[in-house]
Amino acid sequence: MKKTIIITVILFIAVIAATIYLFGDFNKNNKQDSKALQYLPESTLAIASFANDQTVDTIFNDYELFKAIIGQRNFGNLERLKDELLRSEQLAPLVAGQQILLSFHQEKDQITPLYSVQVGQSIDNNSLATVLENVGKNYKIQPFDTLGQRFYGLNQGSKDSTLYCAYSHEIIFASYSKQVLSQIFDKQVKKISTKQIEFFVNHNNKNTPLSLYFFNEQLSQIARILMKSKFGTYLNLIDSLKGQTSWNMNFKKDAFIFKGETDLTASKNSYLQLFATQTAQVQALGNYLPKNAASYIDFSISDPHSFRSGLKALLVQQKEDGRLAKSIKNFEEDSKVSFDSIIAPIFNDEFALAELDNQDAIGLISISDSTQFADNLKKFSSSVGDSIYQFKYSNLLHALFGEPFKSFTRPYFTIVDNIMVVATRTGILRDYRESFREKQFLSGTAIFKNHAALQNSRSNVTFYLEPKAGKSNILDNLKADFAKNFKDEDEYGFQNFYSWSYQLSGNQGTFSSSLYALFKSDTRLGGKPEWTAQLDNRIINKPWIFDQDGKNKFILIQEQDHTVHAFSPDGKELWQNLFQGEILGEPIQLQDLSIVAVTKNRLYRFMPDGKNRTGFSVELPYSATYGATITTFNKEQRIYIPATDRILAYTLDGKKVDGFENNSVDGRILFDLKTTSLGQTNYIIAGTSTASVYFFDQNGKVIHKKTLDTDGESVKNPIGLVAASDEKNSFIYLANNKGSVFKIPFEGETKKIKLGDWGKDAFFNFEDISGGADRDFVILANNKLNAYSSRDSSSYFEYKFIEEASNRPLFFKRIGKSDIIGVGTDNRMIYVFGSDGLVQEGFPVEGFSKFYYGPINYGDNANYLICMKRDFKIYVYKF
Structure with missing residues (x-):
């Protein structure tokens, strides 16, 4: 063998x-x-x-x-x-x-x-x-x-x-x-x-x-x-182990999962045995590791007193106590501060050690008392500039936490969010601070998030490894024959394991233990797409799904040079056309299967085979700012298009309806136009950047206008519509930049609803994500996704992104069901949420923020993700 x-x-x-x-x-x-x-x-x-x-x-x-x-x-x-x-x-x-x-x-x-x-x-x-x-x-x-x-x-x-x-x-x-x-x-x-x-x-x-x-x-x-x-340091922890481990396998097609018991009671000289009498804790330091961390080991304790007394006894057995006692004595004599009673309690119950992909190492230690830490900072350290300090005395961290910090003799450190980050060189810490400022965390990656969903959230010891990130480290340490096997992708599949972790949780003197390994799969992490298609440029819109012939659907995608591609659900390219500009808003498919789409300067109506209907495309007299709204008033269909501060109107034959655009509005029309019929009146409603709401009739006459008090600030989000049987019970919703939503009735007084706190960069949408009778408020602000009931303003859920999320959420309609929410983060991670606010299984997946999630053909009830990655390929994954 x-x-x-x-x-x-x-x-x-x-x-x-x-x-x-x-x-x-x-x-x-x-x-x-x-x-x-x-x-x-x-x-x-x-x-x-x-x-x-x-x-x-x-x-x-x-x-x-x-x-x-x-x-x-x-x-x-x-x-x-x-x-x-x-x-x-x-x-x-x-x-x-x-x-x-x-x-x-x-x-x-x-x-x-x-x-x-x-x-x-x-x-x-x-x-x-x-x-x-x-x-x-x-x-x-x-x-x-x-x-x-x-x-x-x-x-x-x-x-x-x-x-x-x-x-x-x-x-x-x-x-x-x-x-x-x-x-x-x-x-x-x-x-x-x-x-x-x-x-x-x-x-x-x-x-x-x-x-x-x-x-x-x-x-x-x-x-x-x-x-x-x-x-x-890692393997030193297993060098003195005794006892045995028994695991049982949990079957999962794309992961190894083993759980069982580990007995270390005979391991008197083992550091890990110190955690046998602790109870499992939620571990958080993994969330602060930089994105280029290849591996880490996280320790957490529930009883600091028993841990420290056990550590002191272990250091005596290891004959390390004398050397460490000298360092502590030097500190206490100089500072007049007790190391055990003052310094030790400053630090919390969690600490970690990580190896980066360049083989540098960093340590992380949670601080429990920031005031005490600040009061004593100068007693055990000195500043070296740029918010970086160095320990004045040797081996203090070794005395506090044992083996993991043995190599950090007189380390440098910096502080972020009540966490001490230590390293042997200042350059490592400067790089870390840059990663922290840019929120480039390991925990924001798809691999880490999917692995975290496998393993226990509570543990006393967690070891985590990403073989791809740590490949150079692994190859440097393996003997030649084993390194050869590790690299051999034809004979072996080691490269297809995304991540491994091992956990120990104290269990009254023994341990509950588990091992996890995440393997590629058809849907997880973009392992194997159903099909791909190479484009020349980045896509600039989310993909759309339209009917091809009543029996089949097709996929419409536009790339940056404005070429529009049509693909069959199995990946065959049906046609491509060059449009004059980016398609704005949402294209609309009519009963005859033709599709109405708007660019900045033209109105299109084309068939599923890509050919324009007679009379199209049509040049617009003013620049459009969003996609079309199509109405059927008095059995006549019309196309209405927002064009900055006015509305353009066309028949389905592409004939301009004269006079409609003569009524300009104060400001820029926000997104699409809303339409409804109440009684004998047909309404076209526009919200503007100046926080005004205009109610037009079907011929462009202003019925009335309401301007809201936003303290002089412009607004930027789409309005929402609730259409009932009459004007008094029908409303328009418009959000300001300070955490409030205005409820504007067609007739009556406006009501202001306070939901939270957000600024001008917040995204507000009014969509059905709860599956109830009413639509809901969905807000993405400050890297948090919130959903509220429009009926009573109660919160449905809140999800906080670790990475930056500055792209407007996407909503995917489902017949008879609530909408699916999609969010693409700034570091190209795609999230899909259910109505409960939970990330759907298999997500996040790497990809740009313009994507589609849902069915793509008749007779196939599966959901598919259509997205693009940095190689400018379209990837289609089945879920």
Whole structure:
């Protein structure tokens, strides 16, 4: 078996039994596990346990994580082994439904697997020989004796292809290494202890596709097999571990998820054991890491007193206490301040260490008392300028927090949001402050957000890694053969794992532990689009969906050079035309399937095949400022277009309706025109930038006008309309720049509604996002998305973006349902929200802020995301 990297060793066979979760019967006797375990050597690195079931075949066809971990060649070998041996007519009845253990063992500088397969009935060696001889013609059977045991070599005729087998105690043991197999029968080799076996068996979940066991003290040994360099801070934490871990697998197609128990009670010299008596806490420091963080480890404590007393005892055992005590004594003598009673309580219950993609390191420490910190700042540090300080005394952070800060002897630090950020160079901190100002955080990326949705929000220790960001770090530390496998994208799929994390949560002296790995999928993170289309420029509008012929739909997209493209739902380009300008607002499809669209200087009406209707396009006498509104008043359809401070009117044939634009308004018309019929009056309503609302009749005559008091400030958001049966119960909504909305009745007094606090850069929309009888107020301001009921101003939800969000929200209509909200952030992350304000599964996804989300064809109820990325490609993802 070829060598592989550390994470894959621990997880190597996890996916083999994944589909058993869907079909298998796991109500097995746990004693089956212990029977084979007692013959495995004490030096075993890790063990996977699963049932041998016919349904495991599915895994070899559909589960990409399996192929990514073991490699294409090894995958082929295992598939052949399964089909030719385990599924053979002779062997299948003996092992069907039985327990299989796959254990991993060190052999010089590589890791070798050993298979242990339970047999459902007792057989002797002669019977086994007969079975093996009849397995097939592809193997040459070579029996031999060693250690008082009959071995069989199954040779395929090529180098290193011999599988060695032996039968004992109703178990078939097999390995491609004779030396590893021999350890089972060598009485001089110490075997796994009864206590360890009991731990594994007691924590084995019967309703899981696979159980994974490993010995904590072997983790550092695995790392040494793989690594060419010395341990750093991360791996130093596992170097002194004792005890064992038992995990059970949760099946998910695009992620590894393992959960279980970790016992570190024998790890008296282990830093991690300090957290066994703590309780899990919400961890927040990950939100402050810069976007270029490749990995981090976050620690949180619930009981500072027990942590610090435990740390002091650990430092004594490690013989570090004397050196640290001198530093503390120097500080106390100079400052006249108690380190334990004054300085230690200043810091909160969370601290973290991160490695950046350039291999620089930073530390983060939460400050609990900012006043006390400010009062004592000059006693333990000195300013070096640019809001950066340096510790005056060595090893104070090591004394406070232990191993994670051992390398920060006299670090520099800066303060942001009551968090101390430390580094060994001032340049690292200046770069961090720049990232902080620009809000370029790791937590704002799609990978981090999707991974956070997998793992627990509460923990005492969380280790997080993004292999792509940390690729250079990983390759620098792996031995050549393992580095080669890691880079080999044809044979392996390590590059398709977006992120990994490991968590420990204290559990009255032991730990609840879990491991997560996020893999690419068809919808998550833009893993695999349904189709793509290359354009030459960025798109300038969101994509639109229109009817093609009553049976099919098509997609309309405009790029920056004003070319309009039409695509079929399966990605075929139907046509393209060059328009004179950007399409404004929303194109409207009429009953005859023709589409009305407006640019700054022209009015278009074209068919789904891209050809203009007779009489179109039409040159506009004034510059349009938004898309058209189409009315049917008195059985006559007209097209109305806002043109800065006036309204243009046309028939459906493209004939201008004279005189309508002669009535100008005070200011710029905001967005689209609203229309309704109340009684005998047909209304056309325009809101302007001067906070005026004009009520016109269908011929352009002003019925009345209302001007609102906005303290002289102009407004910039669209108006909203509620049309009832009469003027007194019909309203227009208009938002000011100070957190209020004006409710303007067609007849009667205006009412001012206070919703919150926002400024001139806020986006206000009046849309149906709750699915109720009334539309709702939706506001995006100060990087927060808020939704309120228009009926009683109650809040539906609030969502705060970590990154900048300065693009107007998009709304996608659903027949008979509430609207879907879409937001594209400034760092090209696409969010889609449901009516509950929760981010929909699979989001955020990378892409520009102009996008579409919803169905794209008849007969297909799935939702699709249509967006563009920085490569100017259109990507279509199915959700």
